[in-house]
Amino acid sequence: DAGITQSPRYKITETGRQVTLMCHQTWSHSYMFWYRQDLGHGLRLIYYSAAADITDKGEVPDGYVVSRSKTENFPLTLESATRSQTSVYFCASSENREPYEQYFGPGTRLTVT
Amino acid sequence: GENVEQHPSTLSVQEGDSAVIKCTYSDSASNYFPWYKQELGKGPQLIIDIRSNVGEKKDQRIAVTLNKTAKHFSLHITETQPEDSAVYFCAASIPGGYQKVTFGTGTKLQVIP
Numbered sequence: 001d002a003g004i005t006q007s008p009r010y011k012i013t014e015t016g017r018q019v020t021l022m023c024h025q026t027w028s029h030s031y032m033f034w035y036r037q038d039l040g041h042g043l044r045l046i047y048y049s050a051a052a053d054i055t056d057k058g059e060v061p062d063g064y065v066v067s068r069s070k071t072e073n074f075p076l077t078l079e080s081a082t083r084s085q086t087s088v089y090f091c092a093s094s095e096n097r098e099p100y101e102q103y104f105g106p107g108t109r110l111t112v113t
Numbered sequence: 114g115e116n117v118e119q120h121p122s123t124l125s126v127q128e129g130d131s132a133v134i135k136c137t138y139s140d141s142a143s144n145y146f147p148w149y150k151q152e153l154g155k156g157p158q159l160i161i162d163i164r165s166n167v168g169e170k171k172d173q174r175i176a177v178t179l180n181k182t183a184k185h186f187s188l189h190i191t192e193t194q195p196e197d198s199a200v201y202f203c204a205a206s207i208p209g210g211y212q213k214v215t216f217g218t219g220t221k222l223q224v225i226p
Contacts, residue, residue, distance in 0.1 A: 035216075042119070042202060042218040043157070058213070059114075090156050100145065100206075102214070104156030 002026045006091050006105040014113055019078045021108050023091030029103070030096040032074040034058075034066065036087040037107070043090065049074055050096070081112045115140040117205050119217030126193050127225050134220045136203035137185040143205040146179060146186050147214060151200040160201075161188075193224045 004025040013019050023032065034046040035058075045058030047066040055066050063085060065077045074093075078085055088109050092102040116139040126132045138146075144165035149157035163170045163177045163186065170177050174193075179186040190197055200221050204214040 040122075040218060043216040045213065045215075048213060059215075092156070099162065101147070101159045101162075102149075102157075104149075104158065106154075106156055 004091060004093055004103055004105040006089075006108050008108060009106065010109050012111045012113060013081050015081060015083060017081050019081050019110065021076045021078075021089055021091075021110070023074045023076070023105060025072055025074075025091075025093040025103075027093065027095075027103070028071055029093035030071070031094045032068065033092040033094075033102065034064070034074070034076045035090045035092065036060065036085075037090060038087050046076065046089075078110075081110075083112050086110060086112045115143060115205055115207060115215040117203060117215050117217040119203050119220060121220060122218065123221045123223070125223045125225060128193060128195060130193055132190045132193055132197070132222055132224075134188045134201055134203065134222075135185060136187070136205075136217050137183075138205040138215075139184070140205070140207055141181075141184060142207045144208055145206040145214070146177070147204050147206075148175075148177060148188050149202045149204065149216075151202065151219075153199070157202055190222075193222075195224050195226050198222055198224045 007022045033048045035043040049055045049068045091105040094102045119136045147162035150160045151157040176189045200219045203217040206214040
């Protein structure tokens with residue numbers, strides 16, 4: 001399917017477990033992003049990537065790890081999940097030229113028990 | 114870093130009335146201001162954006178205004194319809210950081226038929 005997809009859409013895990021959220025885009029956009037959405041906080045940037053093998057921290061990176069070996073994939077890993085990481089996670093991508101619009105995936109709702 | 118404040122957090126209007134959402138930003142170097150609409154269960158989608166060399170931009174029933182001196186910008190929706198019900202996010206970005214936008218906390222708009 002064309003566009004940007006995320007998997008899984010819903011995930012329940014236990015505290016201390018490792019969880020990986022997947023993101024895949026078919027546009028060959030150079031930039032990709034991970035956000036978390038929490039009530040009262042809006043969208044907060046976790047990590048972003050300007051190209052394959054280039055990643056950088058956003059506003060709230062602690063407890064998360066990313067990698068980008070291929071342009072189209074940008075997985076987000078919670079190495080040891082905590083309850084505070086219960087959230088809705090959105091992946092997004094954009095081209096490196098105007099209008100710099102970010103295209104968001106449908107989100108992954110993660111619950112850490 | 115940039116800080117974006119958004120008000121109100123919730124807004125209810127009667128169908129056909131206008132809705133206004135206001136945002137302020139902290140970094141005077143910011144010069145790109147997109148607005149995203151998030152429908153229930155979906156990722157945010159860009160609906161309009163404005164750059165600092167423009168004071169106002171319109172697209173059918175939606176318009177954005179920008180006051181650089183006061184560092185605030187607003188979204189105006191006229192003749193609201195039930196399908197306008199959603200969460201709206203404002204955002205700001207500085208030059209060279211076009212790929213990293215800072216989002217406001219969101220406004221949940223309810224249009225009452």
